[in-house]
Amino acid sequence: MPTTRDEIAKKAGVSTATVSRVYNDPDSVSADKRERVYAAAKRFGYVPNKNASALRRNATGTIMLLERRIENPSPDERYYNWLYADVIKAVKSVIDSSMYQLNLHSFASGEDIRAIKERGLCDGIICHSLADAEVARVCDTGIPYVACYRTVAPEFNAVFVDEYAGGAAAAKAFIGSGHRKPAHITGELEHVPVCRDRWNGFRSQWEREPVMINGLLGIKGGYESGRGLAPAIRRGDIDCVFIVNDLTAIGVVQALAEAKIDIPGDVSLIGYDNLPFTATLPCRLASIDLSLKRVYTTAASRLLGNIKDGGTIREIVAPEYAPGDSVRRR
Amino acid sequence: MPTTRDEIAKKAGVSTATVSRVYNDPDSVSADKRERVYAAAKRFGYVPNKNASALRRNATGTIMLLERRIENPSPDERYYNWLYADVIKAVKSVIDSSMYQLNLHSFASGEDIRAIKERGLCDGIICHSLADAEVARVCDTGIPYVACYRTVAPEFNAVFVDEYAGGAAAAKAFIGSGHRKPAHITGELEHVPVCRDRWNGFRSQWEREPVMINGLLGIKGGYESGRGLAPAIRRGDIDCVFIVNDLTAIGVVQALAEAKIDIPGDVSLIGYDNLPFTATLPCRLASIDLSLKRVYTTAASRLLGNIKDGGTIREIVAPEYAPGDSVRRR
DNA sequence: CTGTTAGCGCGTTCAG
DNA sequence: CTGAACGCGCTAACAG
Numbered sequence: 001m002p003t004t005r006d007e008i009a010k011k012a013g014v015s016t017a018t019v020s021r022v023y024n025d026p027d028s029v030s031a032d033k034r035e036r037v038y039a040a041a042k043r044f045g046y047v048p049n050k051n052a053s054a055l056r057r058n059a060t061g062t063i064m065l066l067e068r069r070i071e072n073p074s075p076d077e078r079y080y081n082w083l084y085a086d087v088i089k090a091v092k093s094v095i096d097s098s099m100y101q102l103n104l105h106s107f108a109s110g111e112d113i114r115a116i117k118e119r120g121l122c123d124g125i126i127c128h129s130l131a132d133a134e135v136a137r138v139c140d141t142g143i144p145y146v147a148c149y150r151t152v153a154p155e156f157n158a159v160f161v162d163e164y165a166g167g168a169a170a171a172k173a174f175i176g177s178g179h180r181k182p183a184h185i186t187g188e189l190e191h192v193p194v195c196r197d198r199w200n201g202f203r204s205q206w207e208r209e210p211v212m213i214n215g216l217l218g219i220k221g222g223y224e225s226g227r228g229l230a231p232a233i234r235r236g237d238i239d240c241v242f243i244v245n246d247l248t249a250i251g252v253v254q255a256l257a258e259a260k261i262d263i264p265g266d267v268s269l270i271g272y273d274n275l276p277f278t279a280t281l282p283c284r285l286a287s288i289d290l291s292l293k294r295v296y297t298t299a300a301s302r303l304l305g306n307i308k309d310g311g312t313i314r315e316i317v318a319p320e321y322a323p324g325d326s327v328r329r330r
Numbered sequence: 331m332p333t334t335r336d337e338i339a340k341k342a343g344v345s346t347a348t349v350s351r352v353y354n355d356p357d358s359v360s361a362d363k364r365e366r367v368y369a370a371a372k373r374f375g376y377v378p379n380k381n382a383s384a385l386r387r388n389a390t391g392t393i394m395l396l397e398r399r400i401e402n403p404s405p406d407e408r409y410y411n412w413l414y415a416d417v418i419k420a421v422k423s424v425i426d427s428s429m430y431q432l433n434l435h436s437f438a439s440g441e442d443i444r445a446i447k448e449r450g451l452c453d454g455i456i457c458h459s460l461a462d463a464e465v466a467r468v469c470d471t472g473i474p475y476v477a478c479y480r481t482v483a484p485e486f487n488a489v490f491v492d493e494y495a496g497g498a499a500a501a502k503a504f505i506g507s508g509h510r511k512p513a514h515i516t517g518e519l520e521h522v523p524v525c526r527d528r529w530n531g532f533r534s535q536w537e538r539e540p541v542m543i544n545g546l547l548g549i550k551g552g553y554e555s556g557r558g559l560a561p562a563i564r565r566g567d568i569d570c571v572f573i574v575n576d577l578t579a580i581g582v583v584q585a586l587a588e589a590k591i592d593i594p595g596d597v598s599l600i601g602y603d604n605l606p607f608t609a610t611l612p613c614r615l616a617s618i619d620l621s622l623k624r625v626y627t628t629a630a631s632r633l634l635g636n637i638k639d640g641g642t643i644r645e646i647v648a649p650e651y652a653p654g655d656s657v658r659r660r
Numbered sequence: 661c662t663g664t665t666a667g668c669g670c671g672t673t674c675a676g
Numbered sequence: 677c678t679g680a681a682c683g684c685g686c687t688a689a690c691a692g
Contacts, residue, residue, distance in 0.1 A: 004668095060380075081412065350687060358662095386685075386687045387686085388687095
């Protein structure tokens with residue numbers, strides 16, 4: 001049976017308005033009364049009622065984590081469900097200690113995004129991996145927002161991963177362990193900006209241009225690219241391969257296994273995303289960890305600030321190299 | 331700018347109470363007025379304010395999805411994060427079309443569970459994979475609840491998976507495709523009731539007792555068990571193996587690969603859980619799908635009913651065989 | 661079946 | 677810096 005503000009006011013010997021102020025603008029209350037309120041709150045287990053405060057405030061008291069709905073996810077798309085649990089937990093850790101609640105929401109169309117505003121669903125939006133056009137829709141609602149994880153155009157509020165730095169980190173890991181003959185397997189370079197960034201970051205570190213194969217993303221795409229690369233590896237023209245993401249890397253590993261190429265004996269491999277299920281591979285795949293926890297906790301707290309004080313949000317988080325057995329010193 | 335009930339009442343030419351009733355007990359309103367309210371609501375984009383209704387109702391308007399917090403998850407534990415995204419989506423699909431909001435919550439101690447009541451955090455609790463002792467704590471709060479997925483003692487409200495039927499389904503799949511020499515790899519049979527149920531279901535279908543290896547759960551445990559089983563497979567004493575879960579099965583596959591035993595050429599395999607990342611294995615692992623979507627949507631709607639009308643909840647959902655390349659007709 | 665009315669717990673004026 | 681008082685949008689009596 002939760003206590004109410006009025007009871008606490010009585011117990012602490014202050015007015016109800018003072019109790020309210022203690023929770024919304026502590027500095028405007030004298031230290032003495034503030035402490036008395038805190039003490040009474042602790043003694044009687046008082047927590048402000050979120051529904052009442054949101055109602056009074058003319059707000060929803062809700063922060064929305066927004067993602068694109070995928071009706072029938074392909075197997076490859078489902079792998080990224082994986083990240084979702086981490087993302088939720090990171091956002092929750094910040095939101096829970098604010099006066100807001102977290103709400104998960106997915107949209108199928110731009111119309112759905114407009115409806116968020118019209119139906120008054122939330123006070124702030126955290127966009128999970130949305131493309132520029134989708135973020136633009138969110139921006140149009142006028143609700144405070146931040147786009148996360150994916151790189152988006154500079155006019156949007158965003159906290160995202162420095163994909164270029166990620167590619168460069170892979171190259172540095174190879175170079176640091178004595179590799180000299182790099183290759184890169186990408187996926188749909190023409191259509192996927194992220195792939196371009198990773199590739200540009202990777203090539204930036206080498207004196208001579210790495211070999212590059214531009215295949216399809218995903219396990220199957222990786223398998224084909226891996227087969228394409230096998231002869232060159234066998235000839236000794238390539239001693240390390242950076243693969244644009246872990247999912248694609250799984251296909252590469254399968255192709256190399258079929259071609260009797262040993263990892264890391266014959267060639268070293270680094271993936272990207274650090275998806276944990278790569279532990280199902282014969283050897284632990286080195287990868288680039290997205291630091292998603294950092295991205296989303298940063299985004300959530302910046303958004304809360306933005307709701308209060310306005311302004312813009314722009315932060316870039318550098319991913320980190322996650323070592324594995326697939327890289328061997330040469 | 332969301333519309334309010336009072337405006338809709340005016341537009342529809344009815345009283346405010348009637349509008350309220352249309353959303354809370356539609357049958358108590360004449361069809362004529364009901365339609366007028368719906369029409370006005372649609373025209374002006376009216377949606378009842380959840381904060382206001384929860385406040386007035388003296389409730390929270392929140393359903394909680396509760397799980398145990400794992401501070402530093404082991405790699406094996408992290409694999410089950412996977413299921414979490416599916417669970418959330420299933421629960422959301424039901425809660426979203428009710429007047430409730432979904433809230434995710436984790437606890438570290440029994441004290442945390444008691445605090446849910448004291449702080450008035452929710453009107454109903456969906457327990458995700460909790461053990462009997464934890465469910466008992468939840469039950470003690472007096473808040474309507476349902477325990478999910480794990481089998482729990484009969485005195486608790488629960489919707490869970492029929493693990494015995496799952497084991498039996500694996501046996502039937504083997505028998506139906508002409509297998510005659512079964513084995514089972516389990517994990518910590520003494521301590522894990524689920525493992526016992528799966529094993530009992532499996533053995534129930536065979537005339538002669540299957541070979542059984544009781545190792546440790548997880549990839550490493552499976553690897554050891556797989557090594558132990560290899561000689562018997564090579565001798566032709568075993569033509570099919572049911573493994574207590576997919577994670578353990580991954581270890582088994584690795585061990586058999588090392589022992590140059592071909593799947594499904596030399597032996598057929600069926601896992602349990604149908605975790606999608608088994609697609610990273612050389613062959614698609616047949617498995618038993620938990621039907622978690624069904625479990626959690628059922629649980630959520632039963633819980634909503636329970637909040638309204640009381641009563642008890644007890645449903646058992648049978649898992650389904652999910653075919654794969656790891657089983658071949660003999 | 662329908663309308664009138666009294667608060668649910670709180671944030672925020674407005675006076676002091 | 678503090679307190680009194682109003683009303684956010686809604687549900688649930690109650691009276692017709």
